[in-house]
Amino acid sequence: MLAIFTAFSWYPITRLVVLSVQHTNLIDPPTWVGLQNFRDVIGDPLFATAVKNTAYFAALALLFGYPIPLIAAVLISESRRFRGIYSGLAYLPVVIPPVVGVMLWKYVFYEPSSVGLFNTVLGWFHLGPYGWLQSPGTAMPALVVESTWANAGATVIIYLAALTAVDTDLYDAASVDGAGLWHKIWHITLPQLRGVLLITLILQIIGTAQVFLEPFLFTSGGPANATLTVLLLVYQYAFGNSVGVGFGDAAALSLMLAAFLAVFSLVFMRATRSWSTR
Amino acid sequence: MIGLRLRRAEATEEATGGLLSYTDWARRDIKWLFGSAQVLLLVLLVLIGLGPLVWLAKGAVTPTIDTLRNPLALFPHGVAWSNLSDAWSKVNVGRYFWNTIVLALGSWFCQIVVATTGAFVLSVLRPAWGRFVSALLLGTLFVPVVVLIVPLYIEVVHPPLIHHSFAESYWAIWLPAGASAFNVVLMKRFFDNLPQELFEAARIDGAGPIRLFWSIVLPLSKPILGVVSIFAILAEWKNFLWPFLVLTNSPDRQPLSVRLPAIQAQTQLGVLLASMLIAALVPIVGFLIFQRSFLRGSGFGGALKG
Numbered sequence: 365m366l367a368i369f370t371a372f373s374w375y376p377i378t379r380l381v382v383l384s385v386q387h388t389n390l391i392d393p394p395t396w397v398g399l400q401n402f403r404d405v406i407g408d409p410l411f412a413t414a415v416k417n418t419a420y421f422a423a424l425a426l427l428f429g430y431p432i433p434l435i436a437a438v439l440i441s442e443s444r445r446f447r448g449i450y451s452g453l454a455y456l457p458v459v460i461p462p463v464v465g466v467m468l469w470k471y472v473f474y475e476p477s478s479v480g481l482f483n484t485v486l487g488w489f490h491l492g493p494y495g496w497l498q499s500p501g502t503a504m505p506a507l508v509v510e511s512t513w514a515n516a517g518a519t520v521i522i523y524l525a526a527l528t529a530v531d532t533d534l535y536d537a538a539s540v541d542g543a544g545l546w547h548k549i550w551h552i553t554l555p556q557l558r559g560v561l562l563i564t565l566i567l568q569i570i571g572t573a574q575v576f577l578e579p580f581l582f583t584s585g586g587p588a589n590a591t592l593t594v595l596l597l598v599y600q601y602a603f604g605n606s607v608g609v610g611f612g613d614a615a616a617l618s619l620m621l622a623a624f625l626a627v628f629s630l631v632f633m634r635a636t637r638s639w640s641t642r
Numbered sequence: 643m644i645g646l647r648l649r650r651a652e653a654t655e656e657a658t659g660g661l662l663s664y665t666d667w668a669r670r671d672i673k674w675l676f677g678s679a680q681v682l683l684l685v686l687l688v689l690i691g692l693g694p695l696v697w698l699a700k701g702a703v704t705p706t707i708d709t710l711r712n713p714l715a716l717f718p719h720g721v722a723w724s725n726l727s728d729a730w731s732k733v734n735v736g737r738y739f740w741n742t743i744v745l746a747l748g749s750w751f752c753q754i755v756v757a758t759t760g761a762f763v764l765s766v767l768r769p770a771w772g773r774f775v776s777a778l779l780l781g782t783l784f785v786p787v788v789v790l791i792v793p794l795y796i797e798v799v800h801p802p803l804i805h806h807s808f809a810e811s812y813w814a815i816w817l818p819a820g821a822s823a824f825n826v827v828l829m830k831r832f833f834d835n836l837p838q839e840l841f842e843a844a845r846i847d848g849a850g851p852i853r854l855f856w857s858i859v860l861p862l863s864k865p866i867l868g869v870v871s872i873f874a875i876l877a878e879w880k881n882f883l884w885p886f887l888v889l890t891n892s893p894d895r896q897p898l899s900v901r902l903p904a905i906q907a908q909t910q911l912g913v914l915l916a917s918m919l920i921a922a923l924v925p926i927v928g929f930l931i932f933q934r935s936f937l938r939g940s941g942f943g944g945a946l947k948g
Contacts, residue, residue, distance in 0.1 A: 366775070368756050372794065372821035373782050375802075379793035388796075439683050442661055442676065450684065451937055453691035459929040459936070460695065461880045463899040464918045467906065468698055471914070472713060481697070481713045513690060521937055535661055545672055548661060574788050577882060581903055595788060602792050603887070611792055618789035626784050 380622075383615035401616035405601075411617070413589050414597040417504065421593060422572040424508040429568060433516045434561070437523030438553065451524055455517040462514060466581045469510045470497065474582075497583050500590035507578045507591060515571075519564055526560040527553070562636050570625055594621055695926070702726065702919040706912035725916035733909055735898070735917045742897035742921075745885065746878040748812055749819035753874045754867065756820040761829035762855050766841060776830075782823040791883065794818060798888055810895065814888040819878065825870055832866040833859060872928070872935055879925055 384401055388394035405411050433454075440450040457465065473481045476495035483493035496506040534552045543551070554561070576595040579585055585592035585600070594617065602614035701709050705722040708715060729735045764772050798814045799807050808814040836859065844854050860867075882899045889896045893904065898921040906914055929936055 366760075368752075368817060368820040369760075369779070369782075369823070371797075372818040373785075373790075373823065374778065376790045376793040376797060377782070377785055379797065380790060383793055383796070436683060436687075438661070439676075439680050443680055446684070448933075450687060452933055453684075453687040455937060456691045456695065456926070456929070459876065459925040460922050461899055461925060463880075463882050463902055464698075464922045465694075467902060467914075467918055468694060471906070471911065472697070472701065473694075479710055479713060484713055513694075517691070524937075545661075545676075553661060570786070574786055576788065580883075598789075598792070602795070611796065614792045618792060622785055622789045625786065629784070 380615050380619055383611060384619045385612075387612050397612070401612040402620070405613050405617050405620070408613075410589065410592060410597055414592050414594045417589075417591060418573060418575065418593045420504055421508060421575055421591075422569055424505060425511060425572045426565075426568060428508055429512040429516055429519070430565065432512070433519035433564075434523055434557075436516075437520050437527060438549065440520070441524055441527040447524075451521060454520045457514050458517040460514070462577050463581065465514050466510065466578060469513075470582055474506055498587055500587050503583055503587060503590050507575075507582055510582075511572075511575070511578050519568070522560060522564060523557070526557050530556045562632075566629055566632050570629065573621065573625055695922070698915060698919050698922065701912070701915040703916070704912060706910045709911055709915070722912055725912040726920070728913045729916040729920060733905055733913055733917055735901075735920055737894065738896060738898045738901045739920060741895055742879060742899070742924075745812060745815055745881075745897050746875045748816035749878040750871055750874040752816045752820035753822055753825055754871065757822065757825035757829045757870060758860065758863070758867070759855070760826045761833050762851075762859055764826070765830045765833035766854065766859060767851055779823045779826055783827070788883070791887065794884075795887055809888050810890075810892045811888075812895070815878075815881075815885055818884070819874075825874070828870065829863070829866060832863060836862055868932075869935055872932055876925055876928070 385396060385398055386394040387397050387400075436450075436454060440447055440454070443450060474496040475481065475483065476493060476498055477483070478487055478493040480493065480496075482496065487493070494502065497503050530553060534556075535548055538548050538552060574595055575593050576599070579591040579593050579596050580599070583591045585596050598614045598617050598621075601610035601617065604610065697713075700716070701713070702725055703721050703723055704717060704725075705719055706725075708718050712718070730739075763769065764776055798818075799809045801808060840858055840862075841854060844858055849857070879897075880899065881897070885897050886900045889900065893901065896904075898917075902914075902917060902921060905917070909917070
C-alpha cells in the first residue's frame, strides 16, 4: 500500500511541482526555468478564455444542477409508495458510462440537421433546425444540460438520504402550531439540510472546475474556443502538439487549478463553518 | 421482491410523519398541488431518466436508414437485430468488451488489496508511523486526481529506477487505480468501528496479524467491501481519459469507452448505437441488481467526485 501510494500519489504530486518549474521534453535532461512556465500560461490569451469558460460552465451547472435535485428530492421523499422507483429512475443516467451518454447526445439529440432528435421535436412546431453544438452561444449550455442529466441523480440520492435524517417531530409540532407547507419547507426542511446543501455546493463547484470529458468529446473546445475549459487547455498543452514540449506549461496550469481549488475549499469551509453547524 | 421491500418501508414510514402531515394530505389544495407535482416529476423522470436509454435500445435494433430519416418513428421497416451481431463481431465490440472487463477486474483487485491492507495496518495494527501516513493520505484527498495526469503519464512512460515503459500495458491502469486515498479512509473508518474485543480475543488465542486480517477483519467487512467493489468496477467501466492516454497506440487493447469515439466515424449509426448499448448494459444490469448498495453507497460515491 505504501509502495502504491508513493508511486502513484505522493511521487506524482511532488513531480507536478517540480515539472511546473522545468522545461522538459522527455529526451534531453530537464532545465530549470523558475516561474517561466507560469508566466507563459498566464500570458497565453487562451488562459483567460479557458478560465472564463470554466467559470461559465460552473455557473450554468449550478443554475441548472443545484435547485433541480433538491426539488426532486423533496417531492420524492414525500412519496411513500414509489420512492424506490423515483430514485432508481433519477439515478439511472448516473450509471450510464459518460462516453456513451455524450455520444448519444452528440450524434442523436444534438444532431444539427433536421433529423436530430431535438430538432425533430422542434420541427413539429416549425422551429429550427438548430446547430446546438456548432454555435458559440448554445454550445456551452448544451454541454451543461447533458452534464446535469448525467450527474444530477447522484445529488438527488444524497439529498434523499439527508431528508430521512430530518427530525419529523418538528413537522408535527409545526403542524400543530398551524404552519403551512411553505413555512415547513422554509423553516424546517431547508435549515435542517443546511450542512448537506453546503457540501453538495462545494463538491459541485470542485467537480465542474475539473470538467473535461464533455468539452473534449462534444466539441474539442470549439466552436471558436467557446467550450475550451481549463483541463482541456492542460490536455492541449501536454498532448496537443508534439508530446512533451508543453509538459511544463501543463504542469504549471494543473498546479494553479489544484491550488485554486484547495484554497477555495478552505476559504469556503472557514466562511461557512459557523453557519453549517449551529 | 422490490415491491415487497417497498411495502415494508412504507409500513414503517406511515407511522412517522413526513413533511406533509395527515391533515395536510387531507387538505384538498395541498393534496392537489403536491400530488400533481409528484405526477409531473414521475413523467419527467421517466422521460429524462429512462427515455434516452429506451431510445438507445430502440436505436440499437433499428435499421440505420430509419433512424436517420426519423429518430422517433417506431420500427417503420422492421427490426435490425443484425446491428447487435455486427457490432459484436464486425466492429470488434466483443473484444473491447473483454478488454473493459479485464481492466475493471484488475483495477478492482488492486483497489481492494491496497484499501484493505492499508486500512488494516492503520486501523488495527497501528504502528508508530501510522498517524503520519494517515495525515499524508488525508492530504492527497485535497489533490484532484485529474491534475496529476501529466506527471503520472511521464512516470508511466519513463518510470524512474526501472528502464521499461509501462505505456500500452494494463499495469499502467491497474496500479495507479490502487492509489485511492478515499477507499483507504472509508475502509479505515469501517475497521475502526469493528469491536476491538474480537481482535484482543484473537490475539490472546495466538492469531498473528495475517490470520487476524484474513479470518476476522475481512469476513466482518463484507458490506463495505461490497460498496467499494461496486464503485471501483463502475469507475473503471466509466474511465476514459487515462486509458485513452496510456493505451493510445494499441487499439486492440483499449476498453469500450476509448474505442467508441474512435470507431464512430467509420461505423454506421445503427451499429454504433448497438455498440453503445452493449457498453452501457453491464453497469445498468449491475445497477438493477445492486440497486440498494448503489443508492445507499452513492452518498460516498458523490463525495468521491470531489
